[in-house]
Amino acid sequence: MADPLTRNQQLVLDALSSAERPQTAYALLDRVRADGIKAPPQVYRALEKLVAEGLAHRIESLNAFVACCHGHGHCAGTVVFMICDDCGHVDEFVDAALSQRIKELSLEQNFQPNKETLEIRGSCAACSA
Amino acid sequence: MADPLTRNQQLVLDALSSAERPQTAYALLDRVRADGIKAPPQVYRALEKLVAEGLAHRIESLNAFVACCHGHGHCAGTVVFMICDDCGHVDEFVDAALSQRIKELSLEQNFQPNKETLEIRGSCAACSA
């Protein structure tokens, strides 16, 4: 089910996990160059696997990636990202009511959902205080 | 409030409105070249204004744009896009319950939302039948 990570995948995941904020593929490349990774495809391939395994998420509105805060496996429901445009911090939630309403909406439309993206941009509690 | 559109803005909006599917900025550029628009910044500027006015939306997960199906002004609540990955069709909704839950979630976190992105990718009724 969850394949063990290869060297490159682990390096990219470590770089992502140790970052405070979402990282673009090229920012990650800079962080793993010292480990011998030299070109974008190597990073994108690792990210593809990490995202498929649920260990990382792509933030569409930033063209960047974050490590999944749950550390392993897939989340049960639609993942909500709250993204602070001031400090860059991202919080990740799953809300049952929200997930349920999205499922209902899809059903009403006879739409077969495959992947949902929900990103809230704004100011976090600390920055808007 | 709603400024009248300039020539370039109107050209880009027309190109977007007459398209069946989301259009990238470069696809739009191809569609308005005959009208004398020659370079990406001209398209991106027009799009920026159209999105600000609520006449168009950016689909983050596609890096593409659609004309707002309501034709004018801003939508009351979080806009939900259902995007068919088979035929490319996009439907746009606003759902009160969903919008309300997103507002509540933000409040719970003391997060000041500025912009929400909710995109559901999958197969539409026609394509999944």
Added chain:
DNA sequence: CGTTGATATGTTATATCATAACATTTCGAT
């Protein structure tokens, strides 16, 4: 009018994000 200031436009160049294509290596299963 004619000037002025704000906004839009035109243009070039370049930054940033992402993948195609193909050669090589690694490694588990037989």
Added chain:
DNA sequence: ATCGAAATGTTATGATATAACATATCAACG
């Protein structure tokens, strides 16, 4: 040991987006 699948390395290029600056348009004011 060999074979095949998967991962990796590498080069090149495609696709998306914006910086920077020059020019033009146009409404408001004296």
